[in-house]
Amino acid sequence: MKRLVQNKKALSMALAAALAIAPVSAFAASNDIRGHWAERTITQWQDKGLIGGYQDGTFKPDKPATRAEFARIMNQALGLNHKGNVSFSDVSSRDWFYNDVAIAMGEQYTAGYPDGTFKPNEIITRAQAAVFIAKALGASGGSLASFKDASSIPAWAQGAVGGIVEKGYMSGYPDGTFRPNAVLTRAEAVSTLNRIMGVKPVEEETKKTEKDVVIDESGTKLKDQTIEGNLTISDKVGKGKVTLSNVEIKGDLIIQGGGENSVYLDNTVVEGKTVMDKKNVHLEVSGKTKLPNVEIKKACSMTTSNFSGEVKKISITSAISDKTTIGVSADKLYVEGKANLYITRDIAQVIVEKDAAGTELEISSNGKVSTLTADGKVALSGSGKISTLEANVDGITYTSAMTINKTETAKGVDKPSRTNESSSSSSSSSKTSVSAIGITGTAVVGAKLTATPTPAAATGTYQWQRCDTVNGTYTNITGATASTYTIATGDAGKYLRVVFSASGNYKGTQTSVATAAIGTAVVPSVKVTALAFTDTDTDAAQMGGTVTWTAPTNVSNVTGYVVYASTDGITKGAKLGEVGVGTNQLVIPANTTYAAHIIVVAKNITGEAVSANYASVAVTDVVADPAAGATSELAKVTDAVVTTVPNGTTNDKASIEAAMLVLANAAVDSANYTVTIASGSAYDAGTKAWTGKFVVTNKTTPANTKTDAANRNITVVIAADPAAGATSELAKVTDAVVTTVPNGTTNDKASIEAAMLVLANAAVDSANYTVTIASGSAYDAGTKAWTGKFVVTNKTTPANTKTDAANRNITVVIAA
Numbered sequence: 001m002k003r004l005v006q007n008k009k010a011l012s013m014a015l016a017a018a019l020a021i022a023p024v025s026a027f028a029a030s031n032d033i034r035g036h037w038a039e040r041t042i043t044q045w046q047d048k049g050l051i052g053g054y055q056d057g058t059f060k061p062d063k064p065a066t067r068a069e070f071a072r073i074m075n076q077a078l079g080l081n082h083k084g085n086v087s088f089s090d091v092s093s094r095d096w097f098y099n100d101v102a103i104a105m106g107e108q109y110t111a112g113y114p115d116g117t118f119k120p121n122e123i124i125t126r127a128q129a130a131v132f133i134a135k136a137l138g139a140s141g142g143s144l145a146s147f148k149d150a151s152s153i154p155a156w157a158q159g160a161v162g163g164i165v166e167k168g169y170m171s172g173y174p175d176g177t178f179r180p181n182a183v184l185t186r187a188e189a190v191s192t193l194n195r196i197m198g199v200k201p202v203e204e205e206t207k208k209t210e211k212d213v214v215i216d217e218s219g220t221k222l223k224d225q226t227i228e229g230n231l232t233i234s235d236k237v238g239k240g241k242v243t244l245s246n247v248e249i250k251g252d253l254i255i256q257g258g259g260e261n262s263v264y265l266d267n268t269v270v271e272g273k274t275v276m277d278k279k280n281v282h283l284e285v286s287g288k289t290k291l292p293n294v295e296i297k298k299a300c301s302m303t304t305s306n307f308s309g310e311v312k313k314i315s316i317t318s319a320i321s322d323k324t325t326i327g328v329s330a331d332k333l334y335v336e337g338k339a340n341l342y343i344t345r346d347i348a349q350v351i352v353e354k355d356a357a358g359t360e361l362e363i364s365s366n367g368k369v370s371t372l373t374a375d376g377k378v379a380l381s382g383s384g385k386i387s388t389l390e391a392n393v394d395g396i397t398y399t400s401a402m403t404i405n406k407t408e409t410a411k412g413v414d415k416p417s418r419t420n421e422s423s424s425s426s427s428s429s430s431k432t433s434v435s436a437i438g439i440t441g442t443a444v445v446g447a448k449l450t451a452t453p454t455p456a457a458a459t460g461t462y463q464w465q466r467c468d469t470v471n472g473t474y475t476n477i478t479g480a481t482a483s484t485y486t487i488a489t490g491d492a493g494k495y496l497r498v499v500f501s502a503s504g505n506y507k508g509t510q511t512s513v514a515t516a517a518i519g520t521a522v523v524p525s526v527k528v529t530a531l532a533f534t535d536t537d538t539d540a541a542q543m544g545g546t547v548t549w550t551a552p553t554n555v556s557n558v559t560g561y562v563v564y565a566s567t568d569g570i571t572k573g574a575k576l577g578e579v580g581v582g583t584n585q586l587v588i589p590a591n592t593t594y595a596a597h598i599i600v601v602a603k604n605i606t607g608e609a610v611s612a613n614y615a616s617v618a619v620t621d622v623v624a625d626p627a628a629g630a631t632s633e634l635a636k637v638t639d640a641v642v643t644t645v646p647n648g649t650t651n652d653k654a655s656i657e658a659a660m661l662v663l664a665n666a667a668v669d670s671a672n673y674t675v676t677i678a679s680g681s682a683y684d685a686g687t688k689a690w691t692g693k694f695v696v697t698n699k700t701t702p703a704n705t706k707t708d709a710a711n712r713n714i715t716v717v718i719a720a721d722p723a724a725g726a727t728s729e730l731a732k733v734t735d736a737v738v739t740t741v742p743n744g745t746t747n748d749k750a751s752i753e754a755a756m757l758v759l760a761n762a763a764v765d766s767a768n769y770t771v772t773i774a775s776g777s778a779y780d781a782g783t784k785a786w787t788g789k790f791v792v793t794n795k796t797t798p799a800n801t802k803t804d805a806a807n808r809n810i811t812v813v814i815a816a
Contacts, residue, residue, distance in 0.1 A: 032058040038187040041194055061187035062212050064222070067128065068097035068120035071110075073189055074132055075103045078196075082106035088118040089553050094519075095120070109135035123222045126170070126188075127157040127180035133169060133192070134160030142166030148176040169196050181225050183213055212251070215242055222247050233257045235278065239513040244268045255281055259513050260301075260436035261454065265289045267309075276300045282436050282454075285309065285328060294330075301325035301435040303454070304345070316341070316356070325435055335359055335376075342433055343367040343384065352378045357393070363402065364432065379419075391416050431507040434458045437500040439512050442556035444519040446605030449485045451498045451512065460502040466494045470514050486559075489605075491518045524602035526552035527613035528561065528584075533598050535622040537590045543619060544590030547576075547598055555581050559604040563588075565595035569616035572599055594621050630706035633668040634696040637675060639714055641667045642694075647719040653683035656690065656716055664694060673698050678707055688716040726802035729764040730792040733771060735810050737763045738790075743815040749779035752786065752812055760790060769794050774803055784812040 033039045038061060065073070074080065084105030086093075091101050097120050104110050109132050112118045124132075134140060142162030144150040153161055157180060164170045165178075170192055172178045184192075212229035215222070218240020222231075230251035233242050239259025245266045252272035255263055258281040267287035274291045276283065279298040285291070289309040294302075296314065299322035311330040319337040326333065329345040335356040343350075344364040350372045352359055357376035363369060363384025372380075373390040380386070380398035389396075391409045396416035398404060409415050434453050441449035451462055464480035467473060474497060477485070487496070495514045502508050528549035537544035547563060560580045565573040573595060577586050588598075599616045602609045645659035657677055664675040674697050681692025693708035741755035753773055760771040770793050777788025789804035 033061055036061050036187065038191055041191055042187065059186070060214065060216070062185045062214055063216065064123040064183040064185055064213055064220075065189055066121050066220075067118065067124045068095075068100065070124045070129060070132065070184065070189070071100040071104045071120075072097060074109070074136060075100050075107075078136055080107045080136065084108070088112055088116060090117045091120060092554065104132075107136060109133075119221075121219055121221055123183050123220065123225060125180060125225055126178070126182050126184050127154055127161065129184045129189075129192070130164050130170060130180075131157050131160040133196070134163045137164075137167075137169075137196070139163030139167050139169070144178075146176070147172055147178040149178060149180070153178060153180045179226060179228070182228065183222070183225050185213065216257070218242070221245070227251070230254060230272070233263060237262075241513075255283065258282070260510050261438040261513065265291075276302075279322070285311070296320070296324060299324045299340075301327065303327035303435060304329075323433065325433055327435075335361075338376075342382075343369065344432075346370075349373070352376045354393075380416075389416060431502075431505055432458070434460070434500065434502040434506050434508040434510050437498060437510040437512045439496075439498060439515060443487070443496070443515040443517070444557060445487050445489050445492050446559055447487050447556060448559070449487065449496065449498075449515070451483050451485075451500065453500050453502070453506075453510065455506075458500075458502055458506040459504040460500055460506060463499045463501075465497050465499065466491060467497075467514070468494055470495045470517075486605075487518055492520045494518055522557070523607045524552075524558050524604055524609045525613065526554060526558065526602055527609060528552060528600050528602065528615045531598070531600055531615045531617040533588075533617050533619055535594075535619060537592070538622055539591070540621065541594045542591050543594045543621065544588055544592055546585055546587050547600070547617070548585040549600055549615065551581070551584050552602065555602075557604055558602045560602075561586075562601045562603055562608060564599045564601070565593070566597040566599045566616060567595065569597035569599065569618065570611065570614070572601075572614075578603070595619060630673065630696045630698055630704050633673045633675075634694065634706045634708070636667045637664045637694050637696070638667075639712060643714055644717040644719055649718050651685050651688070651718065653681075653685075656683055656688075657681065657692075660690070660716075668696065672700065683716075688718070690714045690716050726769065726792045726794055726800050729769045729771075730790065730802045730804070732763045733760045733790050733792070734763075735808060739810055740813040740815055745814050747781050747784070747814065749777075749781075752779055752784075753777065753788075756786070756812075764792065768796070779812075784814075786810045786812050 033042050036042070042059060042061060080103050083099070083102040086098065086102050086105060088101065091098060101118055101120065140159045140163040142165055144153060144158060144162050147153070161178060161180065165172070212232070213227050214232045214234055216234040216236035218237050221243045223245040225247050227247065227249045231249050232254040233256060235256045237257030239262065240257070241262050242258060243264045243266070245268070247268045249268070249270045249272070253270045253274045254277060255275060256277050258278055260280055260282050262281055263283045265283065265285045267289060269290045270292070272293070274294045276294065276296045277298060278300070280300060282301045282303070284303050284305055286305040286307050287309060289307065292312040294311060294314040296316050297318050299320050302325065304327060307328070311328050313332045313334065314326065314330050315334040315336060316324070316339045317336050320339045323340045323342055325342045325344065326347070327344045329347065331348045333347050333350045335341070335350070335352045338356050338358045341359065341361045342364070343361065344367050346368045348370045350369050352361070352372070352374045354376045359376065359378045361378055361380055362382040363380070363386070365383040367382070367384040369384070369386045371388045371390065372386050373392065374396050375392050377393055377395040380396070380402055382399070383401040385403040385405070387405050389404050389407045391407060391413055394414045397419045398416055400418055407416060432455065436454040438452050438454070439449050440452065441447055453460065462481055462483050464477045464485045465474035466477055467475070485496070495517060497512045497514045499509065499511050528551060530550040531547070532549070533547040534545050535543040552558065558581050560578055562578040563576040563586045565576055567573060576588055576592070576598070579586055597616045597618055599614050601614055642660040642663045645656060645663070649655055649659045661675060661677065668675055676695045676697070678693040678695050681690070683690045691711050691713055693711055695705060695707045697703055697705045738756040738759045741752060741759065745751050745755045757771060757773065764771055772791045772793065774789040774791050777786070779786045787807050787809050789807055791801060791803045793799055793801045
C-alpha cells in the first residue's frame with residue numbers, strides 16, 4: 001500500500017487522465033483561470049500536456065472533487081492497482097468508480113464509513129484527502145503546532161495531516177489555518193499532486209485569500225464542510241438535486257440550478273445572502289439552518305422539514321408574475337417588485353413597497369402575518385390571518401375568508417375593501433399548492449417507480465411519460481395513470497417522467513425530473529439471507545408454518561421471491577408460493593407435504609436467480625411429543641440458571657442442591673411443573689464440581705416427566721460478598737484521578753468537590769455505582785488542600801457501601 005512514485009513521466013500521463021474526469025478539450029490554456037491563485041501551476045501543466053480542461057474551454061479550478069473522483073486521481077496518479085473486496089451498500093459493480101473503490105480497498109488507504117457505506121458522491125474534505133494521500137505514500141507524524149486550528153483537525157486525520165505537511169505535499173492558508181473541513185478543489189488537487197511529483201511549488205500557491213466553490217453536477221452532496229467564499233449551484237445542475245448538510249458558507253449561496261424537488265439545506269449556515277435565481281426551483285430547509293438574508297429574483301418555493309433554525313429577511317427584488325411560495329417562517333418579507341405570493345407560515349412583518357403595486361398575496365390557513373405594511377396596492381386573499389394591516393395607499397382589497405384583526409389607514413387613503421369573490425374563487429384560494437413531484441426507484445426494466453407529490457398527502461391524477469432523449473418531447477404512456485409504474489421492456493434506453501395534476505383540496509400541476517436512461521434488466525444476482533423455518537404441523541410427513549428471510553441489501557433489480565420445496569437444498573421441487581419485494585416471509589399451510597429443505601429464490605421480470613444464488617434451510621419434521629410441555633420447561637433449566645448459588649450457601653451436597661433447585665424452579669412454570677434432581681448425583685466440596693441430572697414433572701394427571709438425557713457437569717459458584725463490588729470500585733478512585741480538576745472550576749469547597757466527584761464517577765462503573773464524599777471533609781482555598789473520604793455505593797437493592805478507611809490529603813490542581 002505505502003509505495004513511492006518512481007516514474008514521474010508515467011505519473012504525469014496518469015495525472016492527465018485522472019484529472020480530465022469530464023469530457024475535455026485539447027491541452028490548451030483555459031479561459032477561467034486568469035488571476036487564480038493556482039494559475040501558473042495549471043498553465044504549466046496544460047503547456048506540458050499533463051492536464052486538459054472542459055469542452056467549453058474552462059478548467060473549473062474551484063469545482064470540488066467527490067470522494068470517488070479523488071480515488072480515481074489517487075489510483076492513476078500514484079500507479080495503484082491492487083484491488084480488494086468491495087462490500088459497500090452504496091457502490092455497485094455498474095458504477096463508473098467501482099474499480100477505483102476496489103483499488104482503494106486493496107491499497108488500504110480508506111475503509112469507508114462505519115455504517116457500511118463509501119459515500120462516493122460526497123465532496124471530499126481536505127482532512128479526508130490528507131488521509132488518502134498519507135496512507136498511500138506512507139507519510140505520518142509531523143507537527144500540527146503551526147496551525148491555529150490544529151484542535152479542529154479530527155483525531156483520525158492528525159497523523160496524516162502532520163505527515164503530508166511535513167513532506168510539503170499540502171500546506172495551510174495565509175491566516176495560519178489548515179481548515180480540515182474545507183472542500184478540496186481541482187486546483188488544490190493539481191497543486192498537491194504537483195508537490196508529490198517533486199515539482200517545486202510556484203509562488204502563487206501560498207497567496208490564496210478566498211475560496212469560491214461552484215457545483216455544476218446533479219446529485220452533489222456537500223457535508224461537514226466550510227466554504228470560505230461563495231457557493232454557487234450553477235445552471236448546469238439543471239433540474240437535478242443538491243444537498244448541503246452541516247455546511248458553513250462564509251459568503252453567499254447563489255442558486256442558479258435545480259428544479260421542483262432540488263435543493264436541500266440541513267443544519268447549514270449562510271453568513272451572506274441566499275440568492276434564488278432559478279425559476280421554479282424548490283428550496284427545503286431543515287434542522288438548525290440559518291439564512292439571514294434571502295433574495296428571490298425568480299418564481300420559486302421555500303419549504304421546511306423538521307426545521308428549528310431561522311430565516312431573518314426575505315426580499316422579492318424583481319417583478320415575478322408566477323406564483324412564489326413562502327413556506328418558511330421569517331422575521332421580515334420585503335416585496336420590492338410586483339409579485340404573486342403564497343404564504344404558508346408565520347411572517348412577523350411584510351412590507352409591500354410602492355414599486356410592487358399590483359402584488360397578489362395569498363395567505364393559507366396555516367399562515368399568519370403580524371404586521372403587513374402596504375405602501376403599494378395589494379390584493380389579499382386566502383384564509384390566513386393578519387394581526388395589523390397598515391394601509392398607506394388606495395385600492396387595497398381582501399377576501400372575506402381572511403381575518404384582519406386591526407386596520408390602520410393613513411390620512412387621506414381609502415380603507416381596504418372586501419372583494420365580492422365567487423364561491424369558486426374563494427375555494428381555490430384556500431387550496432394548498434402542490435410544489436413538486438418526485439420519483440423514487442431504480443431505472444431498470446422490471447423495476448417499480450413511485451411518484452410522490454409535495455405535500456405527500458396531495459390528491460390528484462398521475463400521467464407517466466417517456467422520451468428518447470432527456471430534454472426531448474415526452475409522450476404519454478397509455479394506461480400509466482397510477483402513482484407507481486413498472487418499467488416495461490420497451491422503455492429500455494428511454495427516459496421517463498411523471499406529471500401530477502392536483503385535485504380536491506390541492507391545486508397546481510407539477511412535472512418531475514426525468515429518470516436516468518432506462519437500463520436492461522438481467523436476472524437477480526443477489527440472494528436472501530437468514531432463512532428460517534420451524535414446522536408447526538405436528539403430523540408425521542407433513543409440515544406447515546412461516547418461512548422468513550432477510551432481503552438482500554440491494555433489491556433494485558428484484559421484484560419478488562419464489563419459495564420451493566426441495567429434497568437436497570439445491571434442486572427446486574414443488575412451488576410453495578411467491579411474494580413481492582418488500583415482503584420477507586411466506587406462510588406455508590398446515591398439511592403441506594413434508595420436504596427436507598425449503599429454497600427461496602429472488603426474481604424479476606426477466607426471470608429467477610441462478611442456482612448459485614438459491615438460499616435454503618433444512619426442515620425438521622416435528623411430531624407431537626406427549627411430554628412436550630415438560631421437555632420445553634426442562635430447556636429453561638440451563639447450566640447458567642443453576643451455576644451461581646446465593647452468598648452464604650453452605651458448601652455441602654445437600655445445601656448446594658437445595659439452592660440449585662430453588663433457582664431451577666424459579667426458571668420454569670412453577671404453577672404447573674416441578675423440578676427435582678435424579679438419584680445418583682454427586683458433589684465435590686473441594687472443587688465445587690457437581691454431576692447429576694435434572695427432572696421436570698408436570699402437576700396434572702396423567703403426569704409426564706422429562707429427565708436430562710445425560711449427566712450435567714457444573715462447577716458451582718457461591719456468590720461473592722455483595723459489598724465486594726463497591727470495594728473494587730473504590731480502589732479505582734485513586735488520588736491521581738481526582739487531583740486535577742477542569743480549567744474554570746471556582747476555587748471554593750463546593751465547586752472543587754463537585755468537580756472531583758465528576759472525575760471520580762467517571763473512573764468507576766457509573767452504571768451500577770455512585771461515588772459521594774463523606775461528611776466532615778475540609779478544603780483550604782489558599783493552599784488548595786483538601787481532606788476527606790470518598791464513598792462508593794451500588795445502585796441495586798439491597799444497597800451496599802464502601803468508605804475510605806482514613807482521610808485522604810490531596811493538593812488540588814486547577815487545570816491551566
